[in-house]
Amino acid sequence: MTVSEPAAARARFRAGERRPTAGWAPGYAQANLIAVPRDLAYDLLLFAQRNPRPCPVLDVSEVGAPTTVLAPGADLRTDLPAYRIWEHGECVAEVGDATAYWRDDLVAVLIGCSFTFERALLDAGVPVRHLEEGRNVPMYRTSVACRPAGRLAGPMVVSMRPVPAPLVPTAVLVSGRFPAVHGAPVHIGDPAALGITDLSRPDFGDAVTVEDSDVPVFWACGVTPQAAVMASKPAFAISHAPGHMLVTDVRDAAYAA
CATH class of the missing domain: 3.40.1640.10 (PSTPO5379-like)
Structure with a gap:
């Protein structure tokens, strides 16, 4: 509750x-x-x-x-x-x-x-699967290197929300209105382009259901500093x-x- x-x-x-x-x-x-x-x-x-x-x-x-x-x-x-x-x-x-x-x-x-714009996604009719399933959002370390700074370097982490294909443009437009909380997605579609081999095995959080009609949509994630600490x-x-x-x-x- x-x-x-x-x-x-x-x-x-x-x-x-x-x-x-x-x-x-x-x-x-x-x-x-x-x-x-x-x-x-x-x-x-x-x-x-x-x-x-x-x-x-x-x-x-x-x-x-x-x-x-x-x-x-x-x-x-x-x-x-x-x-x-x-x-x-x-x-x-x-x-x-x-x-x-x-x-x-x-x-x-x-x-x-990115939890900040999930209410706006729901209001626009975009389902948020981890909320529907009562789970944590799935998060993944990617093969995309962040720009190093001093003693810190590491990969970008992304969160993933499966979006029904017809609603992907809406998800991009809605989240893009919130640049202070990650903004628009950094990648849409093939997880392998980010070095992600298995959506069912997130590095952080929980796996969620991805329907055949869904497109995986990836947003930059604030767990990235933790990945930098690990690296x-x-x-x-x-x-x-x-x-x-x-x-x-x-x-x-x-x-x-």
């Missing part, structure tokens, strides 16, 4: 509820989280600047502050449903509360999430668990061009 108000959703996650946030608080934007030590923050922000499709920055915290203007009163250490703790490129823990791992030198970067192996980072976002107080319409 989901809730309609962002603060209520965050309160449930703070109390220990752990589940993907797709469909929660419809009408409100969601955000990916990546937090790194201050001495890596410039490289992370440069990586985001050089790779704006997968890494559209919505906010950056003060050093050590687990807060964001996207959700006043929220705590970035507790108010997402699940976090991943990274050491030297390895996920050493997945937790529902990151307080014990938070450091005074961390800079938190909030990155746009570049910095000493420490904290991220959201894929699909387990910060539900913000910002209306999704605020990001519609």
Whole structure:
């Protein structure tokens, strides 16, 4: 059971509820989280600047502050449903509360999430299969290399939504109105063009049904910084668990061009 108000959703996650946030608080934007030590923050922000499709920055915290203007009163250490703790490129823990791992030198970067435009897709008549099936969105590491920045490099990650072929142009137009949360798809059709060999085996999230009449549509994904952490192996980072976002107080319409 989901809730309609962002603060209520965050309160449930703070109390220990752990589940993907797709469909929660419809009408409100969601955000990916990546937090790194201050001495890596410039490289992370440069990586985001050089790779704006997968890494559209919505906010950056003060050093050590687990807060964001996207959700006043929220705590970035507790108010997402699940976090991943990274050491030297390895996920050493997945937790529902990151307080014990938070450091005074961390800079938190909030990155746009494609969950934000899913309500607009539904309103336009485009089905969203992972919502229909109660699953996390499927996400895949691709063979497309991001532009490196300092000590960070890695592949682009994409999310995939199967779209009935006649509705693909609508999905492109609707999502394209939201460039701050990934915008239009980066690829439509053959997964092999992105180096994806099996749609039924996503790297993150859950597989969903792809009907014969569907076309796989791929959007750049805010899990890309986690792929960069895995490839570049910095000493420490904290991220959201894929699909387990910060539900913000910002209306999704605020990001519609």
